[in-house]
Amino acid sequence: MTSQPENPDAATPTSAVPEAGVPDDVEDAVEPAVEPARTPSTSARERYADLVELVQKYRAAYYNDDAPLVSDAEFDRLYSELERIEALNPELVTNDSPTQVVGGDVSVAFAAVDHLTRMYSLEDVFSLAELEAWLRRAEASVEKRHGTAPQWLTELKIDGLAVNLLYRDGVLVRAATRGDGTTGEDITHNVATIKDIPQKLHGTGFPAEMEVRGEVYIASKDFAALNEQMVAAGRAPYANPRNTAAGSLRQKDPAETAKRPLSMYVHGIGAREGLETTSQSQTYAQLKEWGMPTSPYYKVLDTLEEVMGFIAHYGEHRHDLIHEIDGIVVKVDDFATQRELGHTSRVPRWSVAYKYPPEEVNTKLLDIRVNVGRTGRVTPYAVMTPVKVAGSTVEMATLHNQDVVKAKGVLIGDTVVLRKAGDVIPEVVGPVVALRTGDEREFVMPTHCPSCGTELAPAKEGDIDIRCPNARSCPAQLTERVAHLAGRGGFDIEALGYEAAAALTTGPGPDPAENGGVIMPSGPGPLTSEADVFTIADLDLSGVVVWREIRAKGEGTGRFQQVPYFYTKATAKKPSVPTRNTEKLFEELEKAKSQPLWRVLVALSIRHVGPTASRALATAFGSMDAIRAASEVALADVDGVGPIIAEALVEWFAVDWHREIVDAWAAAGVRMQDEVDESTPRTLEGLTLVVTGTLPNFSRDEAKEAIITRGGKAAGSVSRQTSYVVAGENAGTKLDKAESLGVKVLDEDGFVRLLAEGPAAEPDDQAVFAEEGEDA
The missing domain is CATH 1.10.150.20 (5' to 3' exonuclease, C-terminal subdomain)
Known part of the structure; x- marks a missing residue:
């Protein structure tokens, strides 16, 4: 959904035709990519009516009920389609079109109050190419007027609830939600419980009347703690911080609001009688002096390249921040230039929001099945309609244990919120309860192992997790153990991946077409113990088969066939022989015997x-x-x-x-004793090092090995006890913490010298990372 920028004094256009978020003098010079249709087709009219109804329904659920029915990504897709139809068929547009109004309606549960100046939405763009085009158009318009390019105030787009605070002579007299942009809900008593928001400004020189716009949010760590409390109390956790914050501000009883860990950051200014600042950044500095909570995450930048660098940086570090974000907001910093550029009927022409790829989407929970791990732990996992989130397609996600399934409140058949933050494992957040049909059903934890049939039980009294006690013979546990021993942390046998491990330790199982396309191995395979893994070459692997989906023109057909896994398929001219990958497996097993x-x-x-x-x-x-x-x-x-x-x-x-x-x-010849290399000097004896980021000539494991073999300790986190931090490219928060604690930071050259010479290598000669003012 869209966020709320500040609003300099400006007239509001009343045209019903949607206006592009670029200045008129630039817009007129741009040739339309598509000639608008003169008469909308019947199908266009019908689709337009459907979209208007859907967008209005979803917007009301999001803004008014704090209970979204679709993900932000799906809403944005529908909204963009609505804008495209209106651009091609402007005669369809009416004043109550969702593209012509801001936010949601005002709830009857709260008193309605009018803002002194209107609160606008932001124009959203979803690709860097769109953002670059927007910025170049706006830049060209400013240069045409003034001969110089604007400065861009670039800040994080907080995923929270926009509020409008009215101060008179430095005293907070009213707080309101954005509402429809003109009228909001009076939430003064609830906002008074937020410690970040001063009831009286500090210092002197306040304007007679001033509207401060900001975003109320729940910090990520506070949200995690809040959900832990909910689960511990046997209640379903909250779906996301934004809607939890919004729901908290709409509590009838301010005492209930006070129980929620709400915070706020200022992001703009509305009416400002007597405020003498001339730019957004100058205003932020003044508001900070008066005690208002201003974000530490903004910069005033001069060039488009710097803006793109800001976006790239926080795209990589968005999960290191205090709060969640869903994009970056770029604003012309100078107020006079903002007024010149003006507004459309809905958005300012001097500000734009770039939206990062979505990390939360909605999808269908088709089933909940269980997986048996290498230690026998039985873990429920969600099977979902495949959906793209955070750049990858996801169709399965762990649900941890039966108590988590219950606490999340998900039923098989639910539409669920799926979250995948960067490289983090996908997580089912919770159900979209409003979309239930009554056909959903509860998940029941099995009482017996789905792989070997052994009765399940906790390993110890009081354990939440249940396990299969048949550790030695359970095919599922053996599969997981074989895959684990071949992994990067173990023997590092590339040719022995999970599928090969499953083929060795289990039979192919029933036809997946009869099981919703899910391959469910069963029974033992030729390898019945990991004790024999280094003698696999002596096993008869010629009859090992696996299921493969039959594809037509690159697409799956839903039909499966059994094919040999370790051997080629015999033909009239050629007998079945080990595949090249099987031969590689045998070679890698021999090499693995010499691992440390x-x-x-x-x-x-x-x-x-x-x-x-x-x-x-x-x-x-x-x-x-x-x-x-x-x-x-x-x-x-x-x-x-x-x-x-x-x-x-x-x-x-x-x-x-x-x-x-x-x-x-x-x-079988596996090395069971490390050879002591007397030639390796113990240069790091007593030192603790942390390696972070990417080094050109060391993998992470190689760097740790180099530290340990020289007597040092390779730690995973930075503290005051850390001797050195070795920082490569994209070092992230560990580098930031090292600098804040005054820990010496080395680049790769400094690291190599330290390995060779120890602390005797002069620290001042070692390349200390990140000059002042640079991003690492």
Whole structure:
């Protein structure tokens, strides 16, 4: 949905025809890309009527009920289609078209109040090409008038609720929602509970009357904590911070509003009798002096290239911010130029909002199934209608456990909100309750393992998670363990991916066409224990088959056939032989035998024992035999291990078939003892280093290995105990924290010198990252 900019004094056009968000003198010089149709077709009229009804319905749900029925991305798509039809058929447009009004209606639950100056929406653009075209048009108009290009105040588009605060002689006398842009809802008593908003401004020199516009939001960490409280109380969590903030401000009882962690940032100014500032940025500085909460995330930029750089930076770091954003707002900074450019009937011509690709979408929850992990944990997961979100197509998402399913309140058949923030695992946020039909059904957690049929139970009394206790023989657990041991943290066997692991450890199962297109393996495969993984070449793999969907002209048909996985298909002229990938698998298994001890430990799937603990154990003990023989106390004393991991290690080695795996790997030639390289100097003894960003000549694992082999500790987070931070490209928040704590920051050249010489390498000669004023 659209956000709210400030509003300099300007007349409001009354034409019913939508006006483009560019100045008239530029607009007249641009040849239309499409000749407008003189007479709308019947289909255009019908589609237009449908779109008007849909947009009005969804807008009312979003603004008035704080209960959106569709995702922002879907609303934006429908709204853009409506604008296109109106551009081609202007005679269809009426004054009550959604493109001619701002925001939503005013709720009858609150007193209606008029804003002194109108609150406008923003024109949204959804691609960098659209944004560049908008900025160049506006820039050309300003240069034509003044001979110089404008400065651009560029700031984050907060995903919150726009409010209008009226101060008289420095005292807050009224707060209102945007409403329809002219009239809003009086929420003064609720806003008074927000600590960020001063009831009386600090200092002196206040205007006689001033409207301050801002965005009320809930900070990301506060929203997470609020939802944890909801789940702990057995209630469904809130869907998103924006609607939670809006709903909080519309509570009848201000005491209820006060319970919500609301905050605000100023983003503009309306009526301002006696305010002498001449630009947006100057106004922000003045408001900050008076105690108003102004965002730390804005810059005044001179060029389009700088604006694009700002957008790229926060596109990469949007999840490092205090609050959620859905885009970037670009405004002409100078007020006089804003007034010259003016407004259309709905949006200012001096401001535009670039929307990042959506991270929340709505989709259909087709089913909830369960997955059995490598430690036996049974995890529900959502199967959904495939949908594109945050740049990738998603059709499955974890639901963690049965309590989370219940807390989220999702039913099979629901339309659900799906969220995927950057590289974060997709998450089902919750249901869109208003779209339920009554045909939905509850998810029931199975009582027996779907892979081996063993009765499920918690591992320990009081555990939320339930597990399959048949760890040794459950095909699903074996598949996960084999895929894990071949992963990047384990033996790093590229040719042994998840599909190959499943083909080795399970049978093909029933025809996926009979199961909604989902492949459900069943029964054992030729590999019945990971103990035999290094002797796979001795197994008969010629009969191993998997299901493949039959495709026609590049599209799936919904029909499946079984095909050989490890061997070629025999023909009249050629017998079946191992595929090139199978031969590569055999070669990689041989190479994997020489991996260092810490990788072998990771590959064993010992609970809690990941790469960090494994490195610490390998460094401390040097061999598998020494680790097996160590007492729980000796294991726990290792820095980076501790009592929980130590207990897990002792318990794991106490199981006979676990020990058989280690013995079988050793017999196959897997290295069980690290060779001490006396030639590697212990230059980092006693130092703690954090590696962040991308280094040209080191992978993250290689950099950590270089630190550990020289006696240093490779940490994952920056603290006052950190000796150095090694920062590559796109270093992010760890670099910011290092600079704030005064921790020495090295680039790759400085890192290489430190590895060779230790702290004796003069720090001043090592390239300290990011000169003042530069973005890292």
